[in-house]
Amino acid sequence: LISKYANSQNKVSEADLRANDPFHVELETLSRTIWTPAAGEALRQTRWFYERARGQYRDALSREGTPARQRAWKLTHPTSQRFTKTDVSKFENAWAQLPHEVSRGAQKNFTVFMGELARNPIRPDAAYFQRLIAKAILWKRTERLVSEQRFGGYRANLVAYAIAKLSHATAQRLDLMRIWDAQALDPAVEAAIIELAHLAWRVLVDGAPPGANITEWAKQERCWRNMRDERWAPPEALQPLMLAVGRSRPVPEGEESGAETPAVAACMSVEPSGWFALSNWAKETANLQPWQRKLAYDIGIRMNRGRPPSIRQAQYGEKILAE
Numbered sequence: 001l002i003s004k005y006a007n008s009q010n011k012v013s014e015a016d017l018r019a020n021d022p023f024h025v026e027l028e029t030l031s032r033t034i035w036t037p038a039a040g041e042a043l044r045q046t047r048w049f050y051e052r053a054r055g056q057y058r059d060a061l062s063r064e065g066t067p068a069r070q071r072a073w074k075l076t077h078p079t080s081q082r083f084t085k086t087d088v089s090k091f092e093n094a095w096a097q098l099p100h101e102v103s104r105g106a107q108k109n110f111t112v113f114m115g116e117l118a119r120n121p122i123r124p125d126a127a128y129f130q131r132l133i134a135k136a137i138l139w140k141r142t143e144r145l146v147s148e149q150r151f152g153g154y155r156a157n158l159v160a161y162a163i164a165k166l167s168h169a170t171a172q173r174l175d176l177m178r179i180w181d182a183q184a185l186d187p188a189v190e191a192a193i194i195e196l197a198h199l200a201w202r203v204l205v206d207g208a209p210p211g212a213n214i215t216e217w218a219k220q221e222r223c224w225r226n227m228r229d230e231r232w233a234p235p236e237a238l239q240p241l242m243l244a245v246g247r248s249r250p251v252p253e254g255e256e257s258g259a260e261t262p263a264v265a266a267c268m269s270v271e272p273s274g275w276f277a278l279s280n281w282a283k284e285t286a287n288l289q290p291w292q293r294k295l296a297y298d299i300g301i302r303m304n305r306g307r308p309p310s311i312r313q314a315q316y317g318e319k320i321l322a323e
Contacts, residue, residue: 023117023124024085028052030129039183048081048133050088057082083136089113090160091135095167096304097228097273099160103218120301131306134176138163141185146197154204157218161200161227162193170234171271172306173242188237196232203227263314266321267299275300278320292320 031050038045051057057077064070083091086106093102093113101112122128142159151158166174166189179185185193203226208217217223234242270278279297282288288296299309299317309317 021114021117023122024050024052026124027088027129027132030124030126034126034129036133036183037181044075046075046081047077048083048136049077051082051084054084080140086110087136088132091132091139094139094160094163095135095172095306097164097168097224099157099164099227100219100221100224102160103157103215116301120298122305130180131176134179137179137183138185138189141190142193142197145190145193149194149197151197151201154201154214154218157204157215158197158200161204161218161224162196164224165196165199165227165230165232166192168228168271169232170238170242171268172303174238175241175243176306178241186241188235188241192235192238199230199232200227203230261311261314263318264308264311267309267314267317268303270321272300272304275303288320288323292316292323296320 028050031048035045035047049057049060057079060077061070061073064073086109089110089112090102090106093099093109098112102109104112124132139159142163143155146155146158146162174189179189204218204223205214207226208214208223275296279293279300282293282296295313295316299313302309302313308314
């Protein structure tokens with residue numbers, strides 16, 4: 001508390017105080033051991049460096065000693081592939097369709113992300129790390145694409161809203177592992193992002209209430225609802241890059257998957273926001289048992305993170321929908 005409230009010279013942020021959370025420690029371990037697929041003309045494998053504590057990247061570089069070793073280390077750990085705790089919350093919350101929270105700023109958005117993590121803990125593994133990096137690539141490339149449109153401002157807000165709309169319109173079925181494998185976005189995804197950036201501009205700037213401050217307007221959930229309700233369907237070119245409902249990766253034709261069951265498909269037919277609304281309705285009306293209300297919320301969380309419900313969850317979830 002002393003660090004949090006009394007330090008005024010070298011400010012200690014909320015993110016700094018959460019550096020030793022098990023989630024971040026495990027994420028750091030993964031980032032030091034997982035190599036990217038060989039991509040680009042040089043076919044060089046690199047690592048994405050997770051800076052769990054402030055200054056880790058600089059310290060690791062300085063430990064290399066000689067200038068030659070430092071240059072070699074930077075080739076393996078490019079500066080463009082360094083990311084922090086607040087970056088993680090930004091990547092995750094944009095994909096989780098919370099662009100209004102991302103627009104509140106790094107520290108407030110991080111607090112929202114950690115609050116959700118406390119309610120629904122995640123134990124990062126290699127697959128989670130790879131999907132996270134795919135979201136990082138999506139965010140960083142979207143920044144470049146938005147800059148190229150020369151809107152003249154509000155880049156961070158436009159990026160968050162464009163990604164959130166892409167996530168919503170595709171029901172989070174964009175194949176993130178394909179992005180990880182290529183370490184880049186497919187041209188069809190880039191074309192969609194450009195369309196959505198212009199759509200976001202119309203909602204955030206042209207559609208703002210008279211006299212509204214745009215950055216404050218972007219922080220309101222009503223702004224996201226307006227963006228979410230805009231008509232936009234994924235173009236035909238995007239369809240081959242999307243996963244089938246209930247699958248984490250495309251599987252060869254004819255191959256059966258335990259996750260592809262009628263119960264899972266029934267649950268996946270309802271958007272995450274629908275499961276959250278169902279949970280809230282059950283709480284207000286007491287028309288479901290408490291465990292059913294909790295299960296509906298949990299299914300919404302799993303789907304929001306790009307994961308289908310387990311078969312057992314889906315079996316009960318289907319009964320909840322029937323009720």
